[in-house]
Amino acid sequence: MKKPFYIITILLITISCSKKSVPFGLRKTINQMEKNLNDTIKYDFKIAPEEVAGTKHHFGLGQGLRNGKGLWKGSLLRTYFRINGVKHPDDMSSIILTTFHRKLNDKPIKFKQQKKYYKEYWEVSRIGKDTANIWWAKNHPEEQRDSLNQIYFSNFYKDRLVLGSVGAWKKNENGASGRNVKIIAKIIERNDRKLKLKIIELGKSEDGFELWEKVGDTIESDPFSVYLIPRIKN
Incomplete structure (x- = not known):
């Protein structure tokens, strides 16, 4: 009985990864977020540049996902991520946040690209801290981070x-x-x-x-x- 289950699971993963829509295993979570989130928090999350949104909401929405969706242990959502090669709960919640942000802004989800990013990070981290820091700086230039922050901060003007x-x-x-x-x-x-x-x-x-x-x-x-x-x- 187990073999058909694994075949179906692999097929679903393959199909979901090939689409530009939300991956099959994340759809329920994304739909719940879209339905249940406070309109103000959802608006703030949507208008922020993607990287800024992920950073700002890592300990709010992100922590709620890690704890509420069983990303530390025992949930089907965690199992889905692990089958896809994503093993750390922080990475799982970050992918969910990125996926949600892209859906709100009608952008391609690029699930394969998201998975690849975190796999690369852990590969370079195993080499050493210095290598990981170089990789991080290359993928997140300080000038770019500052620019994105300023874009977001510009929304916070007088009387808002x-x-x-x-x-x-x-x-x-x-x-x-x-x-x-x-x-x-x-x-x-x-x-x-x-x-x-x-x-x-x-x-x-x-x-x-x-x-x-x-x-x-x-x-x-x-x-x-x-x-x-x-x-x-x-």
Whole structure:
């Protein structure tokens, strides 16, 4: 019984890799992301250059995928990636994010190319750290990274609204614990990566947790810590 299963699996992988559409094994996850993600986070993710989007959302969307989709162990999605030669959960979540970004922007998925990139990375990493650093610098030139960041940062101009969070704190015997409280803020000023924001809406904190900020306060942040709210078209 196992042999037909493996044959079907290999055929599905071959077919999905040959298409420009989302690979068969990722379609459910991508569709769920498109359906369930907050519109603001999805918009912020879409308008960022691909490399910037992957970096910014590695610990937000990416961590949610690694933990929620069983990429560390035991899931069919993890098995699909491993059959395709992708073995590290960070690489798996990065491919999902790249695939999602390309789908949102109507670009070719290029799944084979994505797999090849991570396979090459681990091959050069086995040679040594210096070789890996040279490979990384070649594939991610600093000038290019700076240019892409500036393209993204240019969207954060005066009077644009962003979604973010501030901390609410509660003292306990071990010191203090915190909770994130959502805010909507208006950009007052941007200086490169530094944003000055004015809080215009503030969520409620949980019982026992104290908020230090209030509506009307100004705070500092950066574009990687907040999400651009889509502009309302008149």
